[in-house]
Each structure stands twice: as C-alpha cells, then as structure tokens.
Amino acid sequence: MLKEKYSDELYLNLRIITIELENGEIETLLTNLTPKMMTTEDICQIYDYRWGIETNYNTFKNRLNIENYNGTKRITIEQDIYSQFIFYNIICYYNSYLNMLVNLQLSKKGKCDEDDEYQIDQANLIRNLNDGLMKVIVNPIKDNICEFTSDLIWKSSDELNKIKKKYKI
Template sequence: MHPPKSIIILDRGYNAMELYAHIMSMNSYFIVRLKDKSYIDDRYEITENDAEIELELTKERLKKFNNKHLKEKYSKEKHLKLRILKITLENGTIEYLLTNILDKNFTIEDFKELYNLRWGIETNYNTLKNRLNIENYTGKRKITIEQDIYSKFIKYNIFQYYKNYFNLLINRVKRQKGIKQEYKVNQAHLIRKLKKYLPIMILNPTKEIIRNYTKKLIDSCTQSPNKGIKNPTTTRNKKKQRKFNINYKPT
C-alpha cells in the first residue's frame, strides 16, 4: 500500500483503467507512458501537447475490472478525467504520458524530469527479476506467492544496505591509495554470498554469528570491485522462462 499523495511512475504496458482507478482511490497519482496506439480513439481530436482527456468507461473496459468495489464505483461514472502530454525527446522520438495530475503548475518539463526518475526503478527491478528471481514462485496458492515476494523484498533490502555500505568501504580505501576512480561492489557476487550466509545469520542471530559472517562478507566482497562505468557493449541475457506465467490483459 502506497502512502497517500504518492506519485507512481509506470512504464508502457501498464495502461489499464482498473490500475488508474485503484491508484486514484488511494488518493495518489500516476504517470504512465503510453504505447503509440493506446486510447487512440479517445485522443483522436487532441492536437495540443498538454491537454485534458476523458477516457470513456465503456462496458467492455469495466468487464476487465477484477476488483468488485472499484467496478461498482466506476460503473456509475461515464469517464475518467485525466491529462495527456506529448513529449519530444532529444532524438526526435515522440512519447505520450498519461496522468491524473491536473494541476497546471506541473509543466511538461516537470513531467519529463519526474518520468526520468523511473530509470532507478528499472535498474532495481532488473536486480529483483534477474538476480533474486522475484517472478519465480514456490507454489500457486496466494499465501505462498505473498511469502515468496515478501521474503525476496526483505533479501533485497538487506542486499541494498550491504551494497551501499561496501561501496563506501571500497571507495574509502581507494581514496587513501590516491585512486579517484569510482568503484562498486560486484552485485552478483554479493547476492551469491548473501544467499549462502543469510540463512545462517537469521537462524542464529547472535552477535558473534552476525559479526563473523559480516566480516566474511566484507573480506569477500571488497576484494575485487567493479569500476563504476557501465559497459555500453554489454549484451542482455536471454529472458528466463517464468515458473508461473501471469495472464495480463490491459484495458
């Protein structure tokens, strides 16, 4: 559950009216990047770069609402009143953003800046998906899936804490040696070690155990850090098949 007044940034493929309605029911806001043909009929007559739009709540769209409360609430409405922005990127590409932030004090430039913040989400999700396998579940029951998700988020938070801490240690030593180049801990190596050491530390949470295994982590993960430069020639790994696929139908 997001706190009220949150701004939730969504990538293409998340264009679903039930999701918009759910976020709005939490008294929060969203910014979603649209596919080229998303809601093409609804925005047919819009010619401005920044305009309000009314997305019709048709019976076909309401059929795809799974939440009964939201379905009942929005079946009494005719439209979702939103705002659409046409943004031209530096390379000339046209992007469309849809939002329920109607306040005109937020300009197109503000929305560009806000949406760029999503890059951090992409890199973090890459870790969750490809390193911690958050999309692979050990069962099909709701409680099992929830346990898997929560446990992996706990592991991810612990990983982030150690990653930030080790990056500070690594660069402090480098500065002492007169090296100005930024270095970062090897994330894959850190995750492998956490998978090995965390169960021991959790099942035996004594000061001695925590201290000993934290020292092992420090010794192992700070020896061969990576330079803080992304290699532009790195190719992506092939996508792994999900253990359980989720059928998602945008509205």
C-alpha cells in the same frame, strides 16, 4: 496497450532527445512532452531518477526471481513476496554499507580522484549473500557473524563498477 489506445490516431507528435553520457555513449529518448512543457534538461534529470526504478525492477524480476513462487496458495505466494522484500532490504543495506567502505578505502589509499565513485557489483553481492546469510540467520553466534561479514566485504569488493557520470546536453 499503446497500440490499442492510439490505433485511431493518424499521427503522434513525438520528440526525440539525444543525450551524451560522460563516457561518450549516446542515449536516445522518445517523449510526447513538448519543449514548452519540459526542457531537455528536465527530461534528463527525470530519466536519471527513473533509471533507479528500472534497475530495482530488474533486480526483483531477474536477480531475486520475484515472479517464481514456491506454491499456489495465496499465503505461500505472500510469504515468498514478503521474504524477497526483506532480502532486498538486506541487499540494499549491505550495498550502501559496502559502497561507503570501498570508496572510503580507495580515497584513503589515493587510488581514485575525488570526482570518482565506485560501486560493488550487485549480482556479486547477491551471490555472496545467498552463500552465507542463512548460516548466520540459523546460527547467529559472534564467530559466524564476524566470518560472514569479513568474507562478504572481501568477496563483494573484489569486482567494482565505476559509477556513470551525469549527462552532457
């Protein structure tokens, strides 16, 4: 797409921005925005915001297989898409809830600094939801809900990821 759009151009004015992450990794960004239009700090902030969008696309495409449909009729495809969005909302709810629980527990036990924050592993959460959510939906009795919730908390908080710190410029 870009190739066709800019094929008649002799050259492009591009700017390379190098960002060092807290863990020492280097990120290299390419932009056509001049320093006058947007500072390096502004681009870092936008990149940080955009990263959440990129990870959401990745979740939909690779973990929820949003492009794989169970049929060819329009209504079937729409139902598949809507059900994946509902499932994604469930994932987001449990993700927020479990992250809050995990960080609260680690803080109470003194196992992390106040600057540290951890997240549960999203792929692990999705696997755990796939394993037990249907049982709760089909048979929503108190015992099933309690067992499912307890298992989900236990299994999903087993693997934690430390959240990346903001960029150093």
